[in-house]
Amino acid sequence: MSRSGPGAELSRAGPGVRVWDPVVRLFHWLVVVGCLLDLAILDEGEAPHRWVGYVVAGALAVRILWGFVGTEPARFRAFVPTPAVLLGYLRDRIAGRARIYRSHNPAGAVMMLALMALLAVVSITGIMTTTDMFWGVGWVEELHEAAAEAIIPLALLHAAVAIIESVAGPVNLIAAMITGRKRLR
Template sequence: MSTKNKHAVWDLPIRLMHWALVATVAAAWITSSRIGAAHEYFGYAAAAVVGIRLAWGYTGSRYARFTQFLSPVPQTILYLRSVLNGTASRYLGHNPLGGWMVVAILSCVGLLGITGWLATTEWLWGYAWLVALHAGTGWLLLALIALHVAGVLFTSWQHRENLVAAMVSGKKLDRGDADIT
């Protein structure tokens, strides 16, 4: 495969933030059974990655911008139907479902950061509802991650491309069959 057919999609900041979020969320999950400094620091680090990603979603490169990959809900539903029918279009950037998954995961991690921090404040220390919200959001994030990984694997199979490799290199093969908008 020629490198001239490779199209730069995900820039270095996006790839670093993606893998930093993977690492910090995994570390926060691993340390969640022992509430303490390590769990808090990993949670704050994950929340910081989300904050930087939100800023980069408005100021970053083309495929990093929310305006590039967030499709209207009706268009996303049509895309889901095409996935289920086996006729989904290939995208160089995020497909409509992938774009909304980015929003869902970032929102979940952001809510975890906020609820985790609030649970350490004098104002809300010890409130069971806050602990339940934090734990429930953690489980929701785990479900979203599983759905995200399944979607990546399915889309890689469906379009015969390695999306994990693309998230490492930042480049995808431009075969002329992808929606590059």
Template sequence: MTASAETETSVGTVRVWDPLVRVFHWSLVLSFVLAWISADEWDDLHIWAGYAAAALIAFRVVWGLLGSRYARFSQFVRAPGAVVSYLKDLLSGREARYLGHNPAGGEMILLLIVSLTALCLTGWMYTLDAFWGEEWVEEVHEALANLLLVLVGLHVAGVALASLKHHENLVRAMVTGRKRAPARGDES
């Protein structure tokens, strides 16, 4: 048994991510990947993947207002100053471990939701007669897709960094819904 497995077993775990958050997350990953892969080749799949992403985002906004504790925006959306302070602490190696999203992770969730919403909106606009063939709509849509690739890369890097720094597999937590129980100094 590894040291982190021993720690997790001896300390215990707590449920953080409810099933709806986890299904949303992995479904959104799948719809984005399908939309990206099908962008130039399979118009129908691309469009339906976009509609799926839009529906998932709409669900997440509702669940962010009404859902379980760690799903709620009120739990993880922080003021810009708190995000900057967390990033400074991260650079100095003294950042706190958060049971839910840390301030930078919360900011990333907002950036992803807003960017995906804009991506879905521009994709939908391109299907309308009023915008069909409008080059600027297609260019904005493609720029947003490329921006999202960067944001996804930063998100994955942030998850990897937090996993390493806090000796906790955050990908597994998004599958099982469970994280290591809070210890002294952790933020809940």
């Protein structure tokens, strides 16, 4: 594992490097709770389901804005990989020599972008279903449901990898998303 890459400033000593600011962490946990509520607990179309959806949509809007004006690790330019960077990371990962990244690693960045895109589709179509123009329109409801259901396997994969990396990897990613700091074990 190389320590010369984007995560070279991480160390085992001290409290760790500040990575995830409060905006990023609040967005993450609001989305986790919101998705659990809307996908598993609340009834579709009812007022609580809609209000949770509005909160998630608002959090997503703030996070997208924060991706351009927020702290450096939160900015999209700090972690969105090119295809070549992603493929290189995956090759290195398979070979057992993955680098440590201060922000998202390339695979994590792609997962985050995919989940954000699905949240955007769910949010937009959810809002559309509350308007006179699109209420009861089949394709809007179908797209809303399909995008919401696509979040489930991706979110489960994301959570599983974060848990595995936190237990077996050099950085506890879950702790970093709670404290905002990353450090090597």
